[in-house]
Amino acid sequence: MMPKITISTPKEAAMGLTGSWRTFRPVVNREACNRCGICAMYCPDAVIDQDTMEIDLVYCKGCGICSNECPKKCIEMVREEH
Ligand code: SF4
Ligand code: SF4
Structure with missing residues (x-):
């Protein structure tokens, strides 16, 4: 099985935070x-x-790539309510 590697890692500084x-x-x-x-x-x-499939929304940018790539189409992009 191919190793599960990510393309990048979130930044530790505040600039990596998504905000609102x-x-x-x-x-x-x-x-x-x-x-x-x-x-x-x-x-x-x-x-x-990669173990729990929990998404860290502090860093998630909402790009939708995960939803697009999921072969089972089980990630729905839901509009944020601000
Ligand atoms: S929408 Fe999905 S792919 Fe994009 S940053 Fe969030 S979790 Fe990652
Ligand atoms: S089925 Fe979809 S949501 Fe679940 S781990 Fe695979 S790609 Fe991610």
């Missing part, structure tokens, strides 16, 4: 998810835990 500008947030349908880890592998901010 995100328009959509990813929500995982846990009943449909088979924990294949593809979403975590593609997330450019490396904010999806």
